[in-house]
Amino acid sequence: MQTVLEFQRVLLKVQVSLTVEEVQDLVFLCSDLLSLKDLSTVTSAGQLFSLLENRDLLSWEDPSLLLELLRILKRSSLIRSLISEDVMPTNGTIYSQQISPYRQLLYELSESICEQDLKNIKFLLLKTLPRKKLEKDTTLLQLFLEMEKEDLLDGNNLDVLQKIIADINPSLEKRIIQYKTESCETGGMVIAQEIGDITPALYSPAPPSLLTSCTSGLGNLQYKVNEQPVGAGEMARNRDLSDFDKCQIVMARQIKQYKMKGDKRGVCLIINNCDFKDCGLRNRDGTDIDKKSLEVVFQWLGFEVLTEQNCDRHQILQVLRDLADRDHTSADCVVCCVLSHGQIKGIVGVDGQIVTYRELIETLSPSQCPSLFKKPKLFFIQACRGTDDQPAAFPQIFPDDEVMPVSDAAVPRDSIPEMADYLLAMSTVPHYVSYREKDSGTWFIQSLCHNMKLLVPRGVDLLSILTQVNSDVSKKTDKSGLKKQMPQPEFTLTKRVVFPPPKTRPPLP
Known part of the structure; x- marks a missing residue:
């Protein structure tokens, strides 16, 4: 509570130090981060700071955006004052450029244009x-x-x-x-x-x-x-x-980038398999945490989210065929998230039957769904692809009440069909298991959602986000220090996938 109050004091000091013109400059500089509708009501720096805080773009833990904005305004003395008075954290603060060079260029031009030049521009x-x-x-x-x-x-x-x-x-x-x-x-x-x-x-x-x-x-x-x-x-x-x-x-x-300017971003289908008691496999406790995280993130990104629970092989293929039957003409792309047990050949339905990766993605091929032609089809798969630990671990005894990750393994790899515009983001490499913690979800999905929330507003493309996910998950391990996991994206994308920063969406929890 004390740090929050101190940060509000910082923002108040900045607010009273800025002129009306500087506030208008800040509004312009933040027009890629916030919706124009929200910015149209801003009349003070305090209102702008509140919007940025609500979008998790500004906080005591990460004041880098505030420092960047002040630097662009050439308010170096104010920055030095804030730091010298020790009223905001600087140890470990990253100067991460969130205001694009393009936006800064326009601001720089505006600072160099005199009143007569502005009149001439309006005339032209x-x-x-x-x-x-x-x-x-x-x-x-x-x-x-x-x-x-x-x-x-x-x-x-x-x-x-x-x-x-x-x-x-x-x-x-x-x-x-x-x-x-x-x-x-x-x-x-x-x-x-x-x-x-x-x-x-x-x-x-x-x-x-x-x-x-x-x-x-x-x-x-x-x-x-x-x-x-x-x-x-x-x-x-x-x-x-x-x-x-x-x-x-x-x-x-x-x-180039795929176009992301449609009336709708698209549909995000989540297949969440938890109950496997009818086929003798362990239930996937904790998967609902992943489902909720995915729903929040993709709704925030502007997708229509559809969730299907506990699907057998036939139901998995049927919900994908239903998705293919939709008209995606006004959509930018389609997303399918599958949370289930798996083997090297594919994912496992709650009936114990396998849906191969080829079957999974071919349901949305151009021949089956023409309205998705040349549009990205993004699959995120949380499932094991074998039964091996990575690397092999010696048996170790854990107390019954100790929380430990469990695998999604079900006790010759299919490749992506030769067609364009697919992404198959797998939670692990072939032959190995992936891990799920009952109280916090899977390593892969939780890292994916965290990095989407962090990096989409900064304009990072999806493959780069997945590379960061690879890095994060590769560093995780269980309490023994022996269980590891390495995700693997496979793709036939022909352009970069860059989601527009959400502007009219509610703040993420």
Whole structure:
């Protein structure tokens, strides 16, 4: 309670230190993190901070967004004051860039445009934007937002803005060209948002318990300079970066994203198998914790969540056929989560019968569901793929009341069919078990949900999130220190899967 009160004092101090214009600047800078509807009602820094806290973007434990916003506003003295007075934690605080370079570019341009230049810009936009959007009191940042609404401006489309700026202030055009060049060098991806820059003058390195770096949008590509994680722009400029690494970054520029702008995000089907007493297998106690976590996360992401309980082989295939019969034309993708016992060949229904992985995913193939053609079909499988522990552990006796993980094993691997746009995220590699704790769910699903909540708002692509899940789960073990698990994603995706940061969703619990 004391730390919460202290943090509120920090926010109050910042609030009274900011001008009305600076609050408007903060609102613009946060327009990728919060919904425009929520931001339209913000008239004070306090209201903005409350929204960020409700979305778990700002807290005593992680004040990095506040520090970043103050840095962009060039309020260095205020930052030094907060730190020197020891009113907020700095030990281990990561400077993780959540405000995109694109948003910072627009803010930088607005700071360099004089009043006469703004009038000239409004004149040039007379035939493009409604007159009421070009009124005298409209600021340049507000104009940028209107241009975004009309699809005239975004991080990958600066041509209209560049042409206008070139006519008004040619010197500023060079800044836009520089941004385009850096975006090309970094593959058009804001890696700094995902790894996090560190400002040595203000922050110390994070302890191991904090997320100091995660895989970038380039898949497994990750760079360190002097053993400190750095952002993509800095990487591209670093002289020590090899020609091969630079080539890899430039090549990633060609990796496009699946469109995520439909009327609906899509359906998320969760098959949750717990009761196996009829076929002689152990019940999967704790699986309802995973089910609830998945429901919360995918509803937050904008999916229509459907849950099916205790399905046998026939029912599993039938609910997938029902899903395939739906019209997904207005959807962006489809998700299927299966929580069950498993073997190397596939998942096990509550009747003990196997549904192979091939059968599982072919139900949503383009021939069975044309409306999902060229759309990502994402499968998350929590099930064993064998009976081996990883690595093999010597027998060990535990007290009866001691909590220990149990496997989802049921006492020759199918590959993904040669078709595009599939992801099969498996909780473990072939031949090995995966673990489930009765009181807290499975290692894989809980890590998946945690990292989705943490990294989706920062623009991290799904394969990179799964790489972080791999890292997290690989570090877990039971109390004996002998049981390990290694998840494995398999995919035929042709583009990057990046979920838009939820803007109108309720805060996560």
